[in-house]
Amino acid sequence: MPPRSAFSQTSSSAAPPPGAPALHRLRWDDARVLLALLEVRTLLGAGQRLRVNASTVSRRLEALEAALGARLFDRTPDGVRPTSLAEALAPHAEAMERAAAGLALAAQGREEKWPEGEVRITAPPGVAEFFLAPALPRLLARHPRLRLVLDASVAYADLTRREADLALRTRRPTSGDLVARSLGETVGGIYGPKAYVEGLGRLRRLGDARFITWGDDLAHLPAARLVAERVPPEAIALRTSHMGTQMAAAAAGLGLVAVDGPMARAAGLVEVALSPELRRSLPPLSGGDSWLVVHRALREVPRVAAVWEFVLELAAELRA
Numbered sequence: 001m002p003p004r005s006a007f008s009q010t011s012s013s014a015a016p017p018p019g020a021p022a023l024h025r026l027r028w029d030d031a032r033v034l035l036a037l038l039e040v041r042t043l044l045g046a047g048q049r050l051r052v053n054a055s056t057v058s059r060r061l062e063a064l065e066a067a068l069g070a071r072l073f074d075r076t077p078d079g080v081r082p083t084s085l086a087e088a089l090a091p092h093a094e095a096m097e098r099a100a101a102g103l104a105l106a107a108q109g110r111e112e113k114w115p116e117g118e119v120r121i122t123a124p125p126g127v128a129e130f131f132l133a134p135a136l137p138r139l140l141a142r143h144p145r146l147r148l149v150l151d152a153s154v155a156y157a158d159l160t161r162r163e164a165d166l167a168l169r170t171r172r173p174t175s176g177d178l179v180a181r182s183l184g185e186t187v188g189g190i191y192g193p194k195a196y197v198e199g200l201g202r203l204r205r206l207g208d209a210r211f212i213t214w215g216d217d218l219a220h221l222p223a224a225r226l227v228a229e230r231v232p233p234e235a236i237a238l239r240t241s242h243m244g245t246q247m248a249a250a251a252a253g254l255g256l257v258a259v260d261g262p263m264a265r266a267a268g269l270v271e272v273a274l275s276p277e278l279r280r281s282l283p284p285l286s287g288g289d290s291w292l293v294v295h296r297a298l299r300e301v302p303r304v305a306a307v308w309e310f311v312l313e314l315a316a317e318l319r320a
Helices: 028-040 043-050 054-068 084-109 125-142 194-200 222-230 243-251 261-266 276-281 302-319
Strands: 073-076 079-082 117-123 146-152 166-169 178-192 211-213 236-239 257-260 286-295
Touching (some): 028 043, 028 054, 028 084, 043 079, 125 146, 125 243, 125 261, 146 302, 166 302, 178 261, 178 302, 211 243, 211 257, 222 257, 236 243, 286 302
Parallel strands (some): 117 146, 211 236
Antiparallel strands (some): 073 079, 178 257, 178 286
16 A cells, blocks of 8 residues: 555554654644744734634644644734744644645646646736736737736735745845746836826926825835925825825826836826926936746746746836
């Protein structure tokens, strides 16, 4: 009889050494609960990561602790605190996670020739809304058998854990078996709705116009710092950390935005004419390079490769 898989849902009948915890009862689902709790330290946060509710996480943790005959986490008003046993099990749970991800990625790599099936893409909200979403009809016209999932989020999806197939990021990854291609540097400017921009004429001071800028949580961004330093508070018409809201408000005539050029043009905005003195005084509004990232095991899978090549083409068009 062949040996059982390490990921079998049933435990081996072999007895553990005397006095050892029942590690043979640790299943892959148990390992996921353990790792999620070690990372976020709350039942609610672990549930969000595992896409289940907090009570389910609590029940699965209690069942695992009962199977092991030992407590893994101490419950506190602020969340959970790992015991020494939980920390000792962490490397083994991580090894199970890597093996499971490798198994799934290897299986995904064996795919038919034509692009077909689901591809999950993650990107910052503004990029998803103004760069990717408008171009998706072209992609599906070329590859009608694709099904797309687009996660517009500032959080980084873990490609090794198969949280997404492709990711658009503002930083090049420095770890993991990932392939990354630069999509080029994002260069910004001052943009607004055509009628408002024409009414302003050549702008000599930023404070002579109404502005839309980022909320306090994103005040560190170069565009937000520029507005904070050069635009008086009474000239700031709106603060919001949602890119789509900024673009919609600007397009409706509320004011100007400091934003990437391709994104502004996709929203129907036009660049403001600046006086030579003002232009020279402004720092470059570069957002740095953006990157397209994929796990190496999925790079040549037809459905993923089709989206990969399409995004690279789209980026080249916007830079032209």
